[in-house]
Amino acid sequence: MVPTAYASGTQTIAALNTEYFLSSPNVAGTFVLEIDTSAMASGDSLTMNVYNKVLSGGAVDLCYSWVISGAQSQPVWVSIPVPNDLAEANAIRFSINQTAGTLRSFPWKVLQL
Secondary structure (H helix, E strand, O other), X not given: OOOEEXXXXXXXXXXXXXXXXXXXOOOOEEEEEEEEOOOOXXXXXXXXXXXXXXXXXXXXXXXXXXXXXXXXXOOEEEXXXXXXXXXXXXXXXXXEEEEEOOOOEEEEEEEEO
């Protein structure tokens, strides 16, 4: 199967320690988040989160989170593939939260595999 872009954009961080939800696919499939972190510099820190539901109508829980800090020698980060069998709002969600440094903008996309 060829990956296709489900959603994309650029998230401008307006305030530190604020979670910005990038995409919430409401279709069944397997998804990954890609983020371009090439603008990061020393002192910057970014948390990337993936949330999902186990059962229809259930709670959305954090299933994967990672933090990167400083200037990035690997400028594009890709999350692990996250399967979703639920076709409902917020069954899977992707977010970022800049927790330190100079406010940045982060190009991103969610791919459906």
